[in-house]
């Protein structure tokens with residue numbers, strides 16, 4: 001299912017004294033099976049945009065096409081329930097939405113709500129428990145007794161239990177320690193590859209954007225300012241700074257290396273692996289002279 005966002009605007013509390021234009025003139029296409037990261041300074045409208053993808057927010061102008069479904073300003077969408085199943089959203093601190101007595105019941109809640117039998121839903125919940133790497137012995141425990149990282153996995157399992165075609169992640173690793181962050185990010189990447197899940201990630205980590213995404217959407221003050229591959233976007237170092245964004249650590253390292261050695265690399269260095277092979281190439285050149 002491709003997603004096409006056309007001329008989308010959202011005003012909060014429209015036609016009240018508190019009306020606020022949050023996003024405007026948003027145009028973007030997200031192709032099936034891609035991994036797209038949305039980056040932008042705080043308040044640039046990332047979360048507002050994402051909540052349009054399953055109809056949690058309706059556009060005040062423009063339209064969003066998801067496969068054959070259309071969400072359009074001013075029109076009622078009858079497919080909203082189906083859409084909520086197709087597009088799963090993992091919010092920031094998703095564990096705040098846990099509420100059931102046991103982990104298994106919490107994961108099974110969505111499928112039951114969408115008409116699956118209790119038995120089938122529990123079977124699904126067991127599968128999801130394994131998928132997100134939780135030990136089986138937590139199944140009967142209260143989700144509130146678990147560690148922060150485990151609670152987050154339960155919440156993510158609940159979203160995955162709906163078998164979405166598109167997974168939307170709004171800063172899914174916020175508040176986790178570095179190891180927990182990497183585990184969760186790798187898990188999403190594996191899911192993306194194995195299940196061919198279209199993945200849309202909002203992140204403040206330029207390293208994650210550079211390492212995982214095929215494409216980046218850069219937002220600034222409510223609208224999209226740039227789109228492209230991480231290579232394209234992070235080549236424009238000055239623009240990135242103008243949007244209030246940082247560069248990935250590997251590119252800062254590259255910049256320092258270029259200044260120190262008086263050389264210029266052909267392309268931006270996006271990962272540690274890239275950095276290692278560029279440096280190896282430098283050594284080899286040196287030896288060849």
Ligand SMILES: Nc1ncnc2c1ncn2[C@@H]1O[C@H](COP(=O)(O)OP(=O)(O)OP(=O)(O)O)[C@@H](O)[C@H]1O
Nearest residue numbers: 012020021022040041042043044045046047048049
């Ligand atoms: N419920 C709301 N009512 C009114 N204004 C809102 C509401 N939610 C967000 N806004 C405003 O809309 C704009 C975009 O906010 P949004 O939360 O989408 O940004 P964001 O890019 O997700 O920021 P962050 O990186 O901090 O999560 C901001 O100016 C914000 O203050």
Ligand SMILES: [Mg+2]
Nearest residue numbers: 046047048170
């Ligand atoms: Mg946000």
